[in-house]
Amino acid sequence: MTDDDADLLRAERDLYLRLLDLGTHEDLAPLMEEALALVVEVTGARQAWLAVDRDGRFASPAFALSHAMTDDDVASVRERLSTGIIAEALRTGRTIATASAVEDPRFKALRSVQAGRIQAVLCAPLGETRPLGVLYLQGRAAPGPFPERVRSLTETFARRVAPFAHRLLDRAGPGEDPTARVRARLKADALVGRSRALADVLTQLAVAASQDVYVLLTGPSGTGKTELARCLHENSRRAPRPFVELNCAALPEALLEAELYGAEKGAHSTATRKILGKVAAAEGGTLFLDEIAEIPLTAQAKLLQFLQSRRYYPLGASTPVQADVRVVAATNTDLPTAVREKRFREDLYYRLGVLELRVPALRDRAEDIPLLAAHLARLAGVAMGRALTVSRAAQSALSCAEWPGNVRQLAAAVQRGAAFAIDAGSDVIEVWHLFPESARDSAPEGNLSWQEATRRFHKRLLEETLASTQGNVSEAARRLDLARTHLHELLKAHGLGRKS
Numbered sequence: 389m390t391d392d393d394a395d396l397l398r399a400e401r402d403l404y405l406r407l408l409d410l411g412t413h414e415d416l417a418p419l420m421e422e423a424l425a426l427v428v429e430v431t432g433a434r435q436a437w438l439a440v441d442r443d444g445r446f447a448s449p450a451f452a453l454s455h456a457m458t459d460d461d462v463a464s465v466r467e468r469l470s471t472g473i474i475a476e477a478l479r480t481g482r483t484i485a486t487a488s489a490v491e492d493p494r495f496k497a498l499r500s501v502q503a504g505r506i507q508a509v510l511c512a513p514l515g516e517t518r519p520l521g522v523l524y525l526q527g528r529a530a531p532g533p534f535p536e537r538v539r540s541l542t543e544t545f546a547r548r549v550a551p552f553a554h555r556l557l558d559r560a561g562p563g564e565d566p567t568a569r570v571r572a573r574l575k576a577d578a579l580v581g582r583s584r585a586l587a588d589v590l591t592q593l594a595v596a597a598s599q600d601v602y603v604l605l606t607g608p609s610g611t612g613k614t615e616l617a618r619c620l621h622e623n624s625r626r627a628p629r630p631f632v633e634l635n636c637a638a639l640p641e642a643l644l645e646a647e648l649y650g651a652e653k654g655a656h657s658t659a660t661r662k663i664l665g666k667v668a669a670a671e672g673g674t675l676f677l678d679e680i681a682e683i684p685l686t687a688q689a690k691l692l693q694f695l696q697s698r699r700y701y702p703l704g705a706s707t708p709v710q711a712d713v714r715v716v717a718a719t720n721t722d723l724p725t726a727v728r729e730k731r732f733r734e735d736l737y738y739r740l741g742v743l744e745l746r747v748p749a750l751r752d753r754a755e756d757i758p759l760l761a762a763h764l765a766r767l768a769g770v771a772m773g774r775a776l777t778v779s780r781a782a783q784s785a786l787s788c789a790e791w792p793g794n795v796r797q798l799a800a801a802v803q804r805g806a807a808f809a810i811d812a813g814s815d816v817i818e819v820w821h822l823f824p825e826s827a828r829d830s831a832p833e834g835n836l837s838w839q840e841a842t843r844r845f846h847k848r849l850l851e852e853t854l855a856s857t858q859g860n861v862s863e864a865a866r867r868l869d870l871a872r873t874h875l876h877e878l879l880k881a882h883g884l885g886r887k888s
Contacts, residue, residue, distance in 0.1 A: 581756030629673030
């Protein structure tokens with residue numbers, strides 16, 4: 389690792405800590421004000437504009453704030469919401485950077501750019517899909533573009549502040565739940581969230597449920613494709629009939645066909661009696677084939693024949709069996725690539741994917757994390773005979789953490805946190821219950837995980853503030869801009885006791 393890489397990692401860690409502190413805000417305005425001040429400090433931008441909007445269209449942002457901008461400057465920035473730099477960032481969901489907008493072929497024809505003789509610009513959407521907000525930075529002390537290091541920190545900021553803003557937008561007013569309209573047509577309580585990404589999935593699911601065609605669910609591992617398949621079944625005309633699952637990667641090739649189609653007695657060495665296959669078990673209902681890309685090519689040919697004819701031969705049988713089954717398949721594999729590499733049959737891909745529904749990664753619906761965590765905590769509490777909740781600090785930590793394993797990994801973390809909380813005699817899941825490594829106070833500073841660095845920062849801040857106020861919680865709460873009850877929760881969470 390180079391010195392520059394190490395400096396960037398340290399800067400990102402410091403930014404994470406300060407962003408997590410922003411997550412304790414209970415009102416949108418102070419969050420936005422401190423967020424903008426933080427990003428200006430980190431980037432060294434001369435001017436900045438930060439806006440969030442509930443519907444993502446920004447015609448009239450729910451909240452907008454500027455730094456070192458006149459009214460004319462702000463009006464010029466707003467003009468770029470429909471065309472130019474900001475519009476491009478919102479349209480693509482990607483950061484737009486230019487060393488000189490006035491010379492950039494993409495933007496130099498814009499009246500506002502020429503009028504302002506705009507040079508270096510960095511514009512990042514807040515969130516990764518259907519942006520909730522936008523951060524616009526303009527001008528720097530040195531000539532040339534914003535450095536790559538600044539771009540990286542800006543993107544980290546934009547990605548992390550979005551869930552906090554989304555939560556406070558919801559709290560500020562009822563707003564519009566993007567999933568509400570489609571939920572009125574579906575039974576989908578098990579699919580938790582209010583993000584636009586989830587609303588898109590539910591809308592596609594409603595279409596798929598109304599059509600008795602084959603469906604292919606794609607997307608990263610751990611995103612909840614099995615739950616989505618079950619929801620699809622429960623909202624279809626086949627709901628009264630069975631929903632049968634088969635993980636295609638869990639069986640060797642020799643047993644896969646018998647598991648799918650069944651076998652007559654004596655058809656192979658282990659068939660000591662007639663075996664009913666998954667297709668027969670799902671008669672009239674839905675057969676869910678998970679990890680469909682793992683099926684060997686020889687078995688793919690037989691599956692294709694079954695999907696085309698809706699008839700199959702149990703192993704050892706000479707007479708075909710007619711089936712009335714809807715097949716829903718799922719994979720985290722890039723099937724078009726597998727087709728090109730001859731690992732998956734092209735005709736089977738098109739047959740399975742009459743309707744293809746892509747399930748978003750958790751990072752693409754990060755605003756759903758607090759709701760998911762609360763839901764998962766309730767489920768864990770029911771299983772353990774307790775009524776569990778997740779503290780606000782823990783919700784903030786979960787929203788900031790990376791979840792490469794998606795909802796499955798989040799669920800495991802919450803279940804682990806539930807176990808630690810109950811063992812400690814608490815009905816509230818706190819940060820260190822979720823991230824047990826935070827208990828290692830003896831870890832050297834240079835080897836800290838982000839979660840542990842965050843915990844230490846919060847604990848040290850609480851201790852120092854209490855010391856400076858001689859243990860006066862009310863005064864400490866005022867200085868930290870926290871509700872007194874919230875401060876008591878944090879004191880308890882960090883093992884500092886209930887002081888008065």
